[in-house]
Amino acid sequence: MKNISLNIDKVAGFVSKETIAAYEPQVKACMETLENGTGKGNDFLGWLHLPSSITAGHLADLKATAQVLRDNCEVVVVAGIGGSYLGARAVIEALSNSFQWLKAKQNGPVIVFAGHNIGEDYLFELTEYLKDKKFGVINISKSGTTTETALAFRLLKKQCEDQLGKEMAKKVIVAVTDAKKGAARVTADKEGYKTFIIPDNVGGRFSVLTPVGLLPIAVAGFDIEKLVEGARTMETVCGPATPFAENPAAVYAATRNELYKDGKKIEILVNFNPKLHYMNEWWKQLYGESEGKDGKGIYPSAVDFSTDLHSMGQWIQEGERTIFETVISIEKPEHTLQVPSDGENLDGLNFLAGKRVDEVNKMAELGTQLAHVDGGVPNMRLIVPELNEYYLGEIIYFFEKACGISGYLLGVNPFNQPGVEAYKKNMFALLNKPGYEEESKAIQARL
Numbered sequence: 537m538k539n540i541s542l543n544i545d546k547v548a549g550f551v552s553k554e555t556i557a558a559y560e561p562q563v564k565a566c567m568e569t570l571e572n573g574t575g576k577g578n579d580f581l582g583w584l585h586l587p588s589s590i591t592a593g594h595l596a597d598l599k600a601t602a603q604v605l606r607d608n609c610e611v612v613v614v615a616g617i618g619g620s621y622l623g624a625r626a627v628i629e630a631l632s633n634s635f636q637w638l639k640a641k642q643n644g645p646v647i648v649f650a651g652h653n654i655g656e657d658y659l660f661e662l663t664e665y666l667k668d669k670k671f672g673v674i675n676i677s678k679s680g681t682t683t684e685t686a687l688a689f690r691l692l693k694k695q696c697e698d699q700l701g702k703e704m705a706k707k708v709i710v711a712v713t714d715a716k717k718g719a720a721r722v723t724a725d726k727e728g729y730k731t732f733i734i735p736d737n738v739g740g741r742f743s744v745l746t747p748v749g750l751l752p753i754a755v756a757g758f759d760i761e762k763l764v765e766g767a768r769t770m771e772t773v774c775g776p777a778t779p780f781a782e783n784p785a786a787v788y789a790a791t792r793n794e795l796y797k798d799g800k801k802i803e804i805l806v807n808f809n810p811k812l813h814y815m816n817e818w819w820k821q822l823y824g825e826s827e828g829k830d831g832k833g834i835y836p837s838a839v840d841f842s843t844d845l846h847s848m849g850q851w852i853q854e855g856e857r858t859i860f861e862t863v864i865s866i867e868k869p870e871h872t873l874q875v876p877s878d879g880e881n882l883d884g885l886n887f888l889a890g891k892r893v894d895e896v897n898k899m900a901e902l903g904t905q906l907a908h909v910d911g912g913v914p915n916m917r918l919i920v921p922e923l924n925e926y927y928l929g930e931i932i933y934f935f936e937k938a939c940g941i942s943g944y945l946l947g948v949n950p951f952n953q954p955g956v957e958a959y960k961k962n963m964f965a966l967l968n969k970p971g972y973e974e975e976s977k978a979i980q981a982r983l
């Protein structure tokens with residue numbers, strides 16, 4: 537079975553393969569630092585060998601819990617934000633039928649998301665929608681105290697208990713949180729919810745292969761064993777025993793750092809498959825929150841092509857030449873659809889008649905790559921044989937490993953996120969949260 541692979545041929549016109557190869561010693565050192573746990577943020581390296589450490593018993597426990605929710609719920613609300621949301625949504629949306637949620641007959645609970653915003657209308661409309669539904673909740677928060685998630689959970693817990701009664705609510709509410717601390721843990725233990733632990737040494741943005749992602753993905757009816765299997769493969773392929781030139785994570789980390797040094801300050805992750813939109817979002821947090829520190833770091837941007845070629849295509853083709861593209865290229869679609877012939881040919885499309893729609897998409901991808909490279913945009917391609925659980929597992933681990941290496945190459949701590957506390961402090965001060973009296977006074981004086 538072939539693995540995902542990285543093609544940097546279209547970077548050669550900007551950075552030579554020799555320059556990338558010269559990164560080998562540095563990358564080797566970064567990988568040793570990760571393996572030996574001797575670098576910055578070394579208390580958050582639980583993700584590094586997580587795939588190979590996941591046991592059959594753990595997967596069975598997750599699947600059994602998922603089955604309870606699938607058997608008892610028409611809807612399951614996944615409550616979480618950031619790393620406690622994006623990985624699950626990325627995988628579920630990548631694997632789901634785009635219109636399944638609209639079908640009269642469902643083959644499992646509809647999955648909806650909450651706790652990832654503070655939208656009053658969003659939450660109102662969600663609670664309205666749930667009024668006549670048997671729904672469950674997966675409450676996901678590593679800290680157990682994130683305001684967005686806690687606020688949504690307070691609403692959902694009450695509604696679930698009001699509608700289903702405390703006993704049934706206890707059956708269909710699951711918490712995924714810290715082993716010991718935080719409000720989510722305290723509430724789950726008091727109410728007797730089934731809980732799963734987010735390991736202390738796995739940061740949120742690296743947690744999709746913990747119950748944070750695996751439970752919602754299993755509830756959605758997808759194969760978490762295959763997902764973990766793919767991640768395990770990439771853990772080996774991107775491991776220290778693989779020669780640099782054959783290690784896609786190493787080459788990707790080296791290439792993006794060299795491009796950054798060359799003034800390419802923005803990386804645009806590109807897909808030509810709309811099901812990958814949330815993979816974009818997951819990747820943005822993983823790289824943005826890991827590298828945006830000390831006044832440096834590649835800005836992670838993302839687009840869905842060919843859709844966004846009609847909105848961002850102009851900027852990418854002719855704007856400031858400080859960008860490079862990384863394209864996730866899915867080789868084979870799941871379904872087959874041909875372009876029909878039309879006798880009148882009023883739309884002039886008969887030149888496509890008989891072709892697979894994906895052939896048109898692939899030519900759009902190739903045409904775009906050539907146009908953007910001609911326009912001065914270096915292009916990397918992550919080639920993925922097909923979009924399934926196994927290869928999503930490979931993609932996840934590939935980007936996680938490359939992120940760890942890349943952050944160390946950049947000279948930052950890839951595993952903390954001190955910057956995210958600033959808005960929270962101001963928000964709590966403005967809301968007069970107890971314990972923020974001084975901050976409240978100070979911030980009011982600024983308004």
Ligand SMILES: O=P(O)(O)OC[C@H]1O[C@H](O)[C@H](O)[C@@H](O)[C@@H]1O
Pocket residue numbers: 617618619620676677678679680681682685740741825953956
């Ligand atoms: O899982 P939680 O503790 O609720 O945190 C959810 C998210 O919010 C934090 O502020 C960080 O930005 C993220 O790294 C984290 O994934």
